Amino acid sequence: xxxxxxxLMQGTFLLIGVSILTFLFSTLAPGNYFDEMRLNPQISxxxxxxxxxxxxxxxxxxxxxxxxxxxxxxxxMGFSFAYNSPVAPLLWxxxxxxxxxxxxxxLIAWALALPLGIWSATTLGRLPDRAISGATAALLVxxxxxxxxxxxxxxxxxxxxxxxxxxxxAVEGLSPxxxxxxxxxxxxxxxxxxxxxxxxxxxxxVRAAVAEVLDAPFLRAAASHGIPRRTLLYRYALRxxxxxxxxxFGFSVGSLLSGSLLVEVVMxxxxxxxxxxxxxxxxDLFVVIGGVLCSTVFLxxxxxxxxxxxxxxxxxxxxxxxxx
Amino acid sequence: MERLLIVEKLxxxxxxxxxxxxxxxxxxxxxxxxxxxxxxxLALVGESASGKSTLAYCVACLERLTxxxxxxxxxxxxxxxEKQLREVRPQIQLVFQDPARSLNPRYSASEIxxxxxLVRGRLDKREREDRARSLFAQxxxxxxxxxxxxxxxxxxxxxxxxxxxxxxxxxKLLILDxxxxxxxxxxxxxxxxxxxxLQASLGLTYLFxxxxxxxxxxxxxxxxxxxxxxxxxxxxxxKILQAPGKxxxxxxxxxxxxxxxxDHPPQVV
Amino acid sequence: xxxxxxxxxxxxxxTSRAGTKHPALEGVSFxxxxxxxxxVLGESGSGKSTLASAPLRLLPGNAxxxxxxVLFEGQDLLRAEPRVLEGIRGARIALIFQEPWxxxxxxxxxxxQISDVxxxxxxxxxxxxxxxxxxxxxxVFPSDVARISDSYAHQLSGGQQQRVLIxxxxxxxxxxxxxxxxxxxxxxxxxxxxxxxxxxLREKLNLSVILITHNPALLSGLADRVLVxxxxxxxxxxxxxxxxxxxxxxxxxxLMESMPAGLDESAKARKSRLPVIPxxxxxxxxxxxxxxFESRCTxxxxxxxxxxxxxxxxxxxxxxxxFKYED
Numbered sequence: 040x041x042x043x044x045x046x047l048m049q050g051t052f053l054l055i056g057v058s059i060l061t062f063l064f065s066t067l068a069p070g071n072y073f074d075e076m077r078l079n080p081q082i083s084x085x086x087x088x089x090x091x092x093x094x095x096x097x098x099x100x101x102x103x104x105x106x107x108x109x110x111x112x113x114x115x116m117g118f119s120f121a122y123n124s125p126v127a128p129l130l131w132x133x134x135x136x137x138x139x140x141x142x143x144x145x146l147i148a149w150a151l152a153l154p155l156g157i158w159s160a161t162t163l164g165r166l167p168d169r170a171i172s173g174a175t176a177a178l179l180v181x182x183x184x185x186x187x188x189x190x191x192x193x194x195x196x197x198x199x200x201x202x203x204x205x206x207x208x209a210v211e212g213l214s215p216x217x218x219x220x221x222x223x224x225x226x227x228x229x230x231x232x233x234x235x236x237x238x239x240x241x242x243x244x245v246r247a248a249v250a251e252v253l254d255a256p257f258l259r260a261a262a263s264h265g266i267p268r269r270t271l272l273y274r275y276a277l278r279x280x281x282x283x284x285x286x287x288f289g290f291s292v293g294s295l296l297s298g299s300l301l302v303e304v305v306m307x308x309x310x311x312x313x314x315x316x317x318x319x320x321x322x323d324l325f326v327v328i329g330g331v332l333c334s335t336v337f338l339x340x341x342x343x344x345x346x347x348x349x350x351x352x353x354x355x356x357x358x359x360x361x362x363x
Numbered sequence: 364m365e366r367l368l369i370v371e372k373l374x375x376x377x378x379x380x381x382x383x384x385x386x387x388x389x390x391x392x393x394x395x396x397x398x399x400x401x402x403x404x405l406a407l408v409g410e411s412a413s414g415k416s417t418l419a420y421c422v423a424c425l426e427r428l429t430x431x432x433x434x435x436x437x438x439x440x441x442x443x444x445e446k447q448l449r450e451v452r453p454q455i456q457l458v459f460q461d462p463a464r465s466l467n468p469r470y471s472a473s474e475i476x477x478x479x480x481l482v483r484g485r486l487d488k489r490e491r492e493d494r495a496r497s498l499f500a501q502x503x504x505x506x507x508x509x510x511x512x513x514x515x516x517x518x519x520x521x522x523x524x525x526x527x528x529x530x531x532x533x534x535k536l537l538i539l540d541x542x543x544x545x546x547x548x549x550x551x552x553x554x555x556x557x558x559x560x561l562q563a564s565l566g567l568t569y570l571f572x573x574x575x576x577x578x579x580x581x582x583x584x585x586x587x588x589x590x591x592x593x594x595x596x597x598x599x600x601x602k603i604l605q606a607p608g609k610x611x612x613x614x615x616x617x618x619x620x621x622x623x624x625x626d627h628p629p630q631v632v
Numbered sequence: 633x634x635x636x637x638x639x640x641x642x643x644x645x646x647t648s649r650a651g652t653k654h655p656a657l658e659g660v661s662f663x664x665x666x667x668x669x670x671x672v673l674g675e676s677g678s679g680k681s682t683l684a685s686a687p688l689r690l691l692p693g694n695a696x697x698x699x700x701x702v703l704f705e706g707q708d709l710l711r712a713e714p715r716v717l718e719g720i721r722g723a724r725i726a727l728i729f730q731e732p733w734x735x736x737x738x739x740x741x742x743x744x745q746i747s748d749v750x751x752x753x754x755x756x757x758x759x760x761x762x763x764x765x766x767x768x769x770x771x772v773f774p775s776d777v778a779r780i781s782d783s784y785a786h787q788l789s790g791g792q793q794q795r796v797l798i799x800x801x802x803x804x805x806x807x808x809x810x811x812x813x814x815x816x817x818x819x820x821x822x823x824x825x826x827x828x829x830x831x832x833l834r835e836k837l838n839l840s841v842i843l844i845t846h847n848p849a850l851l852s853g854l855a856d857r858v859l860v861x862x863x864x865x866x867x868x869x870x871x872x873x874x875x876x877x878x879x880x881x882x883x884x885x886x887l888m889e890s891m892p893a894g895l896d897e898s899a900k901a902r903k904s905r906l907p908v909i910p911x912x913x914x915x916x917x918x919x920x921x922x923x924x925f926e927s928r929c930t931x932x933x934x935x936x937x938x939x940x941x942x943x944x945x946x947x948x949x950x951x952x953x954x955f956k957y958e959d
Contacts, residue, residue: 260735263690264722264749264800274748278739353739354784404903410819411790517912518676544817547675547846549913552890552906559903574820577849581892581902600902604895618820619895620827620849622876622888 046346050339057335061328062104074322107325117325121318126329129314134296134333136205137303137310140226141295144233148241149291151234156245157272163250171246175239183236187305190232200228203307232302237291244287248280255279281352289345293338367568368422368536369398373431375417391417392592395431399536399585402562404569406579406600408615409589415572418589419538422570423455424448436535453483453532460541462521466513472499472524473509479531498527502557519550523557530561538570543578555582576619580604588612633665636808636840637687637725642700644682644691655919656682656695657864659940664808664840669830671855671872672844673884677915679864680844681730684812688721704808723753726801728811732793736785743769743781746800753804768799772829791822795829802833810842815850827854848876848888857949860884863914863924866943870950880952882929883909923955931956 107117116126159168178186194200201207205225206218213221252258253276261275300312307313311330318326350356375392392414399405407415420426422433424440433441440451459465466475476498477491486494499506502523513521522542529537539558543551555578561567573579579586580600587597590611596603607613644657657679664670674680685691687702687709702709705724709717721727729735737745746768747761756764769777772795785793794814801809811830815823830841831854843855851858851872858875860868860883868881879885886909893901911928922937923929929936935955943951944958 256729256731256734257737259685259690260727260729260797261737261745261748262721263688263727263729264752264803265718265720266722266748266752267718270748270752275737275740279737281739355738355786410821517915519912547913548848549675549887549890549909552892552908555892556905556908559905576820577892577895580895581906584903615820616895618824620820620824620847620852621895622849622852622891622893 042350043347046343050343053339054332054335058108058328058332059104061331062107062324063100065322065324065327066100066103107328116329119318119323119326121321121323121326126325129326130311130329130333133309133311133314136308137296137299137312139222140229140233140303140308140310141299143226144230144237144299145291145295147230148234148237149288152238152241152245153277156242157249157277159242159246160249160253161272163253168246171242175242178235178239183232183301184305186236187232187302190228190235191305194228201225205309229299229302229306229308232306233299236302237298241287241291245280245284248283249276252276252280278352282349285348285352286345289341289343289348291341292344293341295341296334296337365400366398367401367436368570369432369434370422371396371432371434373418373421373433374429375414375421375426376429390592392421395592395594397587397594397597399568399570401535401568402566403585404562404571404583406583406586407570407572407589408574408576408579408586409611410574410615412591413589414592415589416540417592419457419540419570419572422536423457423538424452425457453479454534455536455538456529456532456534458522458525458529458537458539458542461545462518462525463513465525466521466528468513471510471512472504472516475513475524476527476531479528483532494531498530501530501561502527517550518546519553522546522550522554526554526557526561530565534567536568536570538572540572541574542571544573544575551578558582574615576604576615577621588615633667635663636666636704637664637842638701638703639663639687640701640703642683642686642702643698644679644686645696645698646692647694647696652918653696655864657686660700660861660864660866662859662866662869664842666807666840667834667838668856669834669841669843669854671851671858672842672861673846673848673851673858673875673887674844674861675846675913677863677913678861680846680861681812682864683861684727684729684810684842684844687810688725688727689717690721690727719753722749722800722806723804724806725808725810726804726806728797728801728809728814730813730816732790732797733785735797736793738785740784741781742783742785742788742796746781746796746803749800749803764803768803769796771802771833772796772799789822790818791826794818794822794826798826798829798833802837802839805837806839808840808842810844812844813846814843815845823850830854848891852876860887865924865940866953867925868950868952868954869943870947874947874950880946880950880957881925881954882931882956883925886930923953 110117114127116130118124119126119129122129155171159171162168181189191202194202201224205222207221207225257279258271258275261271266275296311299308299310300315302308303310303312304316311333315327315330317323318330373392373395374390377389377391378386379389395414395418397405407418409415417426421428428441431441432439435451435455438451440448443451467478470478473492473495476495480486480491480494495509496506499509504520504523504527508516508520513524516524525542542558543554546554558569559582562569569583571579571583583600585598586600586603587594588603588609588611589595595611596607596609598608603612604616607616640661642657642660643655645653645655647653660679660683662670672680672683674683682691682695686697687704689697689710691697697710700710704720707716709720712720736742743762743765746765747758750756750761750764765781766777769781773780773792780788780792780796785796788796797814801811814830815826818826827850830843833839834841843851845851848858855872857870858872859866860875860881862883868875868879868884875884876888879888886907889907890909892906909928914924922935922939923941926932926936933955941953941955941958943953945951946957
């Protein structure tokens with residue numbers, strides 16, 4: 040119990056630290072949103088100054104940070120200059136779009152990685168293992184960007200998939216079921232790209248964790264009791280190999296918001312990634328901070344989840360030092 | 364001094380934190396007193412968790428006592444500071460039960476044996492190699508094996524290596540914590556012989572920890588029986604084995620498997 | 633007594649990473665009879681662990697059974713179908729491995745691990761399995777059965793873990809148990825308790841036990857017959873009293889002489905030099921013609937390097953593989 044409270048506190052401190060740093064760096068970066076406006080001869084310097092005052096960009100740093108935290112605690116995440124709207128609903132929509140992609144991709148990647156990794160581990164050194172290892176090596180070597188663009192080229196060449204975006208132009212007039220199918224159709228390529236980039240690492244980790252366990256004496260002992268092969272693999276071996284995999288799963292959860300930036304940008308998926316990118320380039324302060332904070336929340340939650348799962352799954356960690 | 368090691372009223376307590384932050388005190392050793400004559404062997408016998416290993420570590424200056432005194436070679440080492448202890452430690456060396464785990468698997472035999480010398484900065488490279496060679500000869504390891512790693516040694520050879528390492532700093536007292544338990548029976552005899560020879564030729568004193576009463580009876584002059592952190596009986600080996608006084612001793616003797624027990628009637632075929 | 637298990641001319645070899653073959657068992661033949669405790673006396677390198685795993689074909693990947701047969705209940709286990717073998721493992725023949733803390737799964741509760749064994753061979757709902765598990769634990773533990781059932785392996789002491797392995801072994805009522813060094817690294821008192829448990833179970837359930845150990849003292853008073861294994865071959869086999877007190881094979885003889893009398897030792901014998909067998913036992917050797925003990929034997933003769941000695945009967949059910957007895 041103390042363990043969890045400690046982790047919770049650490050997470051909170053992390054969030055606070057991240058928010059301060061992000062705030063700091065964003066404001067320290069040269070330029071602000073209104074610089075572009077100043078270049079425009081049609082807008083008078085007084086107007087720019089007035090706008091700046093309106094957004095309180097001329098106040099000292101700690102004051103601005105203090106006001107922001109206060110607003111945050113009231114559910115207000117600030118205002119986006121570029122979109123001219125409050126940050127919170129903006130972030131919410133984009134986050135939801137991103138999660139749609141990443142949750143699907145994560146589930147599919149894990150669903151594929153487990154059997155592939157186990158198959159690899161049980162046929163170590165033989166053809167299935169060599170084939171899978173070769174494929175994962177190839178995928179690892181290919182940079183994510185190339186993967187995403189490659190998938191895009193596939194779409195352009197074959198015309199089977201949309202080349203970007205989340206919805207077709209005519210989507211408004213469709214029935215709910217048709218809208219769903221349209222959404223799925225648009226999701227196929229980005230999800231494919233994400234799965235392909237995540238799969239190799241997962242497969243290798245599953246393979247390594249299971250292979251290590253397959254040699255263990257308790258597995259032979261269980262076999263000596265006549266326990267059938269299936270049970271041996273999926274109940275005994277997998278559970279013993281679980282620890283490193285659970286940590287990995289925690290990372291998967293942690294990167295749900297941050298891992299898809301590249302794919303979203305390349306495939307014009309309206310998620311958190313492109314939003315953040317634009318915001319940084321435009322010095323849209325509150326959007327940047329809000330986005331980074333969201334990602335951090337997921338990261339911290341992911342790690343926390345991993346810790347909690349390991350605690351639940353491994354009694355040895357629960358009880359501390361072993362009895363002997 | 365006639366008695367190389369004197370332990371007086373040694374007490375060792377551990378504090379362990381339980382759930383909800385309460386602290387529980389574990390008395391690992393209580394009121395332990397004994398002494399070992401120079402050149403002789405005292406066997407410390409008892410079940411696991413009787414405190415034998417804790418006692419070994421305390422005597423080896425690897426653990427600080429909660430209270431009590433240890434007098435080694437005339438000096439009260441419990442009153443020593445770190446600097447003085449550093450001078451004493453080479454004179455008390457440890458040999459552990461499982462050589463596979465106490466020897467560095469990445470080092471060659473020669474390196475393992477000369478490591479203590481290296482740490483102490485005493486001899487130069489040539490001298491260290493010479494010393495390693497003579498140690499190998501003393502414990503019966505063929506010189507050709509000097510460059511091999513622990514994995515290529517048999518169980519008995521590994522234990523010889525551990526003993527050679529312990530001897531490298533020319534100790535006066537050797538604390539052996541179950542040195543034979545992980546070995547096959549016939550190999551145990553070989554190592555037992557080696558220990559007896561070394562004691563005679565180098566004048567070593569042994570503190571021999573074991574739960575094998577038969578081997579304790581064979582190797583030692585005196586036996587101390589431990590139970591739950593206390594020494595319950597201490598006497599000459601003969602007396603302890605022939606006429607045990609305490610219940611704990613009797614139990615240990617009864618539990619020791621003996622040869623020639625004709626109490627089992629042969630099965631009728 | 634009816635024969636339960638017949639091992640005939642078993643040859644097992646391991647292939648090293650370099651590709652060379654090393655024999656672990658060469659031409660091992662023996663019988664196990666119903667209701668008896670057969671002690672297998674073997675030191676490191678004798679092939680005893682291979683002997684334990686071979687009949688149920690549970691050898692590691694680089695091991696190969698080259699020749700031989702293992703007859704059990706009318707069939708040759710070495711040639712049986714995998715399905716049939718799975719049915720025999722744990723149900724008809726049970727294996728108890730060395731180092732009990734390694735033989736139990738670290739994160740599955742003890743009770744479940746026993747129920748899994750039951751579920752592998754018997755049908756029954758969860759309630760029935762749980763009941764039976766508690767009953768089994770009650771056979772091997774004097775008390776506290778429910779708590780132990782809910783524990784994890786690391787929460788038990790070495791002796792308790794060993795009892796759990798025994799419970800798993802007897803779960804489906806096998807007729808033969810093969811126990812590989814069941815008391816190594818246990819306290820003397822725990823050791824004696826475990827051995828007594830074997831004795832009790834043998835009588836109660838009419839079990840046969842093959843007890844493998846390197847310590848002859850354990851077998852005295854417990855085993856009915858003793859088989860001495862040296863470097864992958866049977867050196868001697870016979871009634872326990874004969875083999876341990878009047879050993880005929882030079883190896884057995886030297887082995888028994890090297891044991892300290894300890895408890896019964898006279899003051900003069902104390903701290904004396906024990907007679908030892910010079911050198912060390914070969915570990916997974918290379919193929920050698922002739923007797924494997926020859927290089928360490930004080931009774932060696934010329935023909936010992938030329939041929940492999942065949943077993944010779946020297947007494948009542950007592951056989952020795954040594955040229956000294958051949959004429």
